[in-house]
Amino acid sequence: MGPNEGILCIAHSKDVDGIGCHAIAHRYATLKGIPIEHRFVGYMALCETFQEAAGGSWGEVIVADLGYNAGLEGCLDALRVLGDKTKVRWFDHHDWSGKGAVLQLPIEFHLRPEVCASEALAGALLPGDGVAEKVAAMARHHDFREEDAGAWRLYEVISSGYDKLRLVEALAEGVFWSEELEDCYRGYQRVKEEGYRYLEARTRLYKVGPYTCLLGFSRDELSSTLAASRLLEGGTDLVLCLWASGKVSLRRNNPSIDLRALAELFGGGGREEAAGGYLGHRVAEERYLEAFGEAAERLAKGLK
Ligand SMILES: [Mn+2]
Numbered sequence: 001m002g003p004n005e006g007i008l009c010i011a012h013s014k015d016v017d018g019i020g021c022h023a024i025a026h027r028y029a030t031l032k033g034i035p036i037e038h039r040f041v042g043y044m045a046l047c048e049t050f051q052e053a054a055g056g057s058w059g060e061v062i063v064a065d066l067g068y069n070a071g072l073e074g075c076l077d078a079l080r081v082l083g084d085k086t087k088v089r090w091f092d093h094h095d096w097s098g099k100g101a102v103l104q105l106p107i108e109f110h111l112r113p114e115v116c117a118s119e120a121l122a123g124a125l126l127p128g129d130g131v132a133e134k135v136a137a138m139a140r141h142h143d144f145r146e147e148d149a150g151a152w153r154l155y156e157v158i159s160s161g162y163d164k165l166r167l168v169e170a171l172a173e174g175v176f177w178s179e180e181l182e183d184c185y186r187g188y189q190r191v192k193e194e195g196y197r198y199l200e201a202r203t204r205l206y207k208v209g210p211y212t213c214l215l216g217f218s219r220d221e222l223s224s225t226l227a228a229s230r231l232l233e234g235g236t237d238l239v240l241c242l243w244a245s246g247k248v249s250l251r252r253n254n255p256s257i258d259l260r261a262l263a264e265l266f267g268g269g270g271r272e273e274a275a276g277g278y279l280g281h282r283v284a285e286e287r288y289l290e291a292f293g294e295a296a297e298r299l300a301k302g303l304k
Contacts, residue, residue, distance in 0.1 A: 005059035006035035010049055011117070012065060013040035013164045014223065016155050020118035020139035021064035021091065022164075023171035024132045028125040030172060034059065040164050041066070043268055044278065047075035054082040061086050063107075065117035067094025069269030072102055083107045091120040093143075094271055095260065116143040131174040138176070150176060157181050159223035160188035195222040196230055199241075202288055203231065206296040209303030211237035211257065215295060217288035218242070224249035224276060238262075240295055242288065246279040248295065262302045266295075 009025040012018035022038050029036035041049050046066065053061055061082060072079070082088060083106030091110045096103065103109060112120045118139035126132035141148030142155055154176070157167065162184050170178065195218065202217040214236040218227040220243060228251040231239035237254035248266045250259040251274055259275040268277020283291040 006037060008037050008039065008053055008056070008058045008061045010039045010041055010053065010061065010063045010066070012042060013158070014042070015139075015158060015225065016142035016151050017116045017118050017139040018065045019154075019158055019164065019167060019171070020116075020135045021062075021121050022168040023135050024118055024121045024125060025062050025064070026168050026172035027129070027132055027135075031126075038165060038168060043069050043071060043276075047071055047078065050075045050082060051078040053086075054078040058086050061088045062121070063088065063090040063092075064121055065092060066090075067092055067269055067271070068096050068099040068102060070264060070267065071269075076101060076105065079105050079107065089124070091117050091124065093117050093120065094269075116140045131172070134174070134176065135171050153177070153185055154181075155223075155225070156188050156192070157184050159226060160184055160191070191221045192226065195219050195227070199227055199230060203234075204289065204292055205234075205236065206292070206299075208296055208299045211254065211303055213237065213296065213299060214239045215292045216241045217283070217285075217292070220244070225274075228274075240299065242279065242283060242291055242295060244283055244285065246282050247276065248279055249276040250274070257303070262299060265298045265302050 007029045009022055011021040026036055039049050088107045089110060090107050093113050093116055096111050110120050110124060116139045118136040122132040122136040138148060138151035138154060141151040199216050199218045199222060204215050206213045206215060214231050214234045216231045218241050227241045228239055228249050231241055232251055232253055235253060238252040238257050241249045250262055252259055258272050260270055260272050263270050263275035263277045266277025266279060268275060270276055279291060279295060
């Protein structure tokens with residue numbers, strides 16, 4: 001088998017579902033003896049990755065746990081070129097309603113909002129495979145915020161910045177925990193506590209439209225979910241967390257707020273209940289209050 005017949009897996013690496021999709025694709029390829037490469041992407045570099053894929057020569061491209069976002073409109077041509085010459089399967093559970101232009105591309109979409117992306121992928125690639133099912137179950141528990149100590153510990157390992165490919169390879173082999181992961185997990189508990197203290201010292205309450213919103217400025221050591229979950233404990237209608245990179249995360253306590261629509265004000269996307277984007281510039285630590293003002297103003301446009 002030549003290198004041109006391999007699988008390219010494009011998914012994010014921010015949580016158990018994203019990493020789980022990579023792991024299931026990895027296991028599938030390994031069991032079939034097909035070479036596989038992974039691209040760990042975010043919404044920001046997605047088009048570049050599709051352009052790179054379109055310029056390459058792959059046996060199959062698997063895209064997973066990446067929902068529609070406005071940025072995709074900028075690479076429809078690359079996606080069409082890619083889909084015309086390569087089998088592309090796109091597994092996702094985000095909301096794709098009204099996104100006809102992308103859905104008309106020569107891509108096989110498996111859009112299943114009732115499951116997480118890893119479950120959709122496991123069902124299609126490795127039905128009946130115990131390891132894939134276990135990875136998918138952990139991804140589901142994390143994505144749907146269900147009890148699963150193993151899944152949540154794994155999430156903390158992912159948040160700690162542990163080597164993504166190493167974790168994917170371990171999961172693909174059915175190694176769900178190890179001494180090395182335990183060490184990483186323990187080390188991260190200390191880092192996380194410091195991150196919480198830093199965040200709690202840098203929050204401010206805003207009124208945006210009819211809603212209360214707690215804004216926070218976080219260090220990179222806290223992931224979106226961890227930082228935003230901590231902010232949500234304040235009980236406001238919604239929260240917006242900001243990082244030095246300009247990254248923005250939105251979460252809510254009030255289910256009547258559609259965060260995906262708000263995320264579009266930040267060039268991003270996501271789900272109704274969890275979304276994110278970018279402010280558009282970096283934020284220096286000493287100027288986070290200015291950035292809060294800017295973000296709150298933008299939010300107010302969407303929350304009239
Ligand atoms: Mn997911």
